[in-house]
Amino acid sequence: MKIWGYNWTKEKRGMEEEIKETTEAEDLIDxxxxxxxAIDKESRIISFSEGAEHITGFTLDEVIGKQCADVFESDMCGEDxxxxxxxxxxxxxxNWQFHILTKDKRRIxxxxxxxxxxNAKGEIIGAIQIFRNVAEVKFLTQEVFQEKNKLQAILDSIADGVFTVDRDWKVTSFNKSAEKITGTSSEKALGKRCFEVFKSSVCQKGCPLQKTLKTGKPISGYEIEILTKGNQRLPVSVSTALLKDKEDKIIGGVETFRDLSKIKQLTEELKERYS
Incomplete structure (x- = not known):
């Protein structure tokens, strides 16, 4: 994560030095x-990760020092x-959801x-914002069982793990990222009940996908732990939605999940750094 070299006030220079010293965290971010x-108290962008560049289309040099509202042009850039x-x-x-404009003026x-x-004194000198493009996931949720062969490539290109289940809780699809995060191949997962694959503490009680199928309401950003194939506990963020056929009949559910371990690690490093 590159840090802007700029002639700041004393407070901003202090923030720059503190961020620079956290080199391991910077490597982790990228x-x-x-x-x-990272944004200072005057709403100026002072750092911009490679992931941010990829999502927005802007480079670090193009955004550093600018007001974040001028870069993101979001409908939430006011008081909210x-x-x-x-x-x-x-x-x-x-897990707030809204839209931004990319460099090429796409609304995502x-x-x-x-x-x-x-800072080290406990004074707020800015904020760190983490964001991700959810367009692919929204598209997948709507289209997953239509033209399945065409969508398989999209499914496997998504960084989040994605799987679907039928009304009997049997896994009917399992993308590449799901394989990577869990350590379980799609061949092993397909046909099994989802709780046999994930072995989460909420599988039997409090399952977010079960709640969605029961209430019809999607769930976003629900944090749980799962067990990987190697019996490692892994924190993940889960979102769920109904899966319907062309006649709008509920035929199962879709769940997306992402590995939070790196973000949790980064959070702990920052806490240790500034506590």
């Missing part, structure tokens, strides 16, 4: 598919901006989380 942006809320209140904002939906960034 391994994330999510976009990560999650970054402003984090800076002004000190609160963490999780993103899911955003932001948290205040503090």
């Amino acid at each position: 391994t994330l598919a999510d976009g990560v942006v 901006c999650p970054v402003k809320i984090s800076i002004n209140s000190g609160e963490i904002v999780s 939906p993103i899911a955003v989380s932001s948290s205040p960034f503090k």
